[in-house]
Amino acid sequence: MKLGRCPICHSHIQLEALIQDDAGSELLGVLAGLGRPLARPLVQYLGLFRPAKSDLSNARALRLAQETLELADRDSLVAALQDTIRSIHDKRTRGQVQPLKNHNYLKQVLATVAPEARKPAAEADNHRPNVIEKKQGLEETAEQAQAAWRRDMKKRGIDPDQFTTNRKTGG
Numbered sequence: 459m460k461l462g463r464c465p466i467c468h469s470h471i472q473l474e475a476l477i478q479d480d481a482g483s484e485l486l487g488v489l490a491g492l493g494r495p496l497a498r499p500l501v502q503y504l505g506l507f508r509p510a511k512s513d514l515s516n517a518r519a520l521r522l523a524q525e526t527l528e529l530a531d532r533d534s535l536v537a538a539l540q541d542t543i544r545s546i547h548d549k550r551t552r553g554q555v556q557p558l559k560n561h562n563y564l565k566q567v568l569a570t571v572a573p574e575a576r577k578p579a580a581e582a583d584n585h586r587p588n589v590i591e592k593k594q595g596l597e598e599t600a601e602q603a604q605a606a607w608r609r610d611m612k613k614r615g616i617d618p619d620q621f622t623t624n625r626k627t628g629g
Contacts, residue, residue, distance in 0.1 A: 482516035493615035499539035506558045538568040
């Protein structure tokens with residue numbers, strides 16, 4: 459089944475060919491479940507491991523993707539991946555073309571980005587700031603409950619902003 463043409467080389471993309479390999483099929487499944495905000499930078503990050511004269515095997519790409527996803531929470535990972543990609547591409551334009559060998563560079567970026575990314579986004583819906591909700595015997599503020607809900611929705615690949623936008627516009 460032809461999906462279309464490659465935007466780079468313009469050859470036909472066959473769905474059957476993409477899922478022929480078990481690791482390739484599993485990698486596509488992992489990426490499809492992440493949603494665009496995380497999947498796109500993750501694919502670009504995996505490309506940084508590709509050797510200059512050969513392709514990155516599907517098995518290695520799958521292993522690298524799984525390792526990457528285990529490094530941090532979704533928000534921190536998106537921010538760190540984007541910073542890493544930008545930085546490595548800048549280095550490569552200056553002539554430093556070595557492929558990545560491990561996740562050490564990303565781990566360093568995560569150490570600097572993680573505290574910033576973990577801060578909850580400014581919530582426009584603070585209509586009950588003093589209410590304390592109980593959850594499994596633990597007390598948490600409405601802000602903490604909202605932040606936990608947003609993290610859970612993002613882990614599931616759902617954009618939590620679509621709910622707040624719809625509620626505000628009445629849609």
